[in-house]
Amino acid sequence: QQMKLTMRDALARGQFELHYQPLVSLQTRHVTGCEALLRWRHPERGMIAPSEFIPIAEETGLIVPIGAWVLQQVCLQASSWPEHVSVAVNLSPVQFKHPKLVKAVADAISAARLNPARLQLEITESVLLDESEHNLELLQQLRELGVKIAMDDFGTGYSSLGYLRSFPFDKIKVDRTFVRDLPEGKESLAIVRAVAGLGQSLGMMTTVEGVETEDQLKTVNAEGFDEVQGYIFSRPLPASEISKLIADGP
Numbered sequence: 001q002q003m004k005l006t007m008r009d010a011l012a013r014g015q016f017e018l019h020y021q022p023l024v025s026l027q028t029r030h031v032t033g034c035e036a037l038l039r040w041r042h043p044e045r046g047m048i049a050p051s052e053f054i055p056i057a058e059e060t061g062l063i064v065p066i067g068a069w070v071l072q073q074v075c076l077q078a079s080s081w082p083e084h085v086s087v088a089v090n091l092s093p094v095q096f097k098h099p100k101l102v103k104a105v106a107d108a109i110s111a112a113r114l115n116p117a118r119l120q121l122e123i124t125e126s127v128l129l130d131e132s133e134h135n136l137e138l139l140q141q142l143r144e145l146g147v148k149i150a151m152d153d154f155g156t157g158y159s160s161l162g163y164l165r166s167f168p169f170d171k172i173k174v175d176r177t178f179v180r181d182l183p184e185g186k187e188s189l190a191i192v193r194a195v196a197g198l199g200q201s202l203g204m205m206t207t208v209e210g211v212e213t214e215d216q217l218k219t220v221n222a223e224g225f226d227e228v229q230g231y232i233f234s235r236p237l238p239a240s241e242i243s244k245l246i247a248d249g250p
């Protein structure tokens, strides 16, 4: 309850900030892009993780203005990076349902004069559960802005395979729960392998999240994934530090 009240002013008071985690190409080992991850620097409680406040922001609808701010910030940030580095943003179900989403994305891109192909929207399977016709059309409208659409946390939802058939996602991001027990976990390995093949057959980029160890990196590399995101290369970092990492390499 307290949090609901203070969140209302947090945006105006400049208490939100974005951290960025690099995605690294397995082919070149260069940073191909960064995922923006929201943080709340609370005056009394210190840094608050999104898992704590995003559910409340969704419940209150505050995620809509916060999300619009995130889109503006990431487009400005990415426009300061080299042209080949993209930026990824998470969209929550409430944002996705909001009638002004397409406009918010278009406005953020044009205000920053960003090449729209450098913006990736990450959508989880849970976002797509209902109103499928409407959702597919919305994805199409976003796609027409020139942005890329990624299916995030792949493998944890309900209707993921159906959606892969219905909409040509640009990227599949395998959820980190399938990486945790690699290389030993036989079931995880089988699933990760299948998703790599699926992505290739469907012409979608494949990313693995949550890679922490050399053994995991070797395994996903052998399975032919395009990109890796995980602590092995970097944790999410403030914008100032990520610019340095992009310049110097992971």
Ligand code: G
Pocket: 036, 037, 038, 049, 050, 051, 054, 067, 070, 090, 091, 092, 236
């Ligand atoms: O590292 P981390 O704890 O930052 O992120 C936890 C979850 O919070 C992620 O799975 C992500 O989907 C969600 N999240 C992070 N940043 C944002 C954001 O800017 N908008 C939305 N809607 N969700 C976010």
Ligand code: G
Pocket: 021, 037, 090, 122, 152, 153, 176, 209, 210, 211, 212, 229, 230, 231, 232, 236
């Ligand atoms: O939106 P999504 O749920 O995909 O957000 C990615 C989440 O995964 C963030 O909370 C981020 O901090 C977390 N993450 C990224 N890399 C790693 C990793 O190597 N290990 C663990 N445990 N978490 C990670």
Ligand code: MN
Pocket: 035, 090, 122, 152, 153
């Ligand atoms: Mn994500």
Ligand code: NA
Pocket: 152, 153, 154, 173, 174, 175, 176, 209
């Ligand atoms: Na994920």
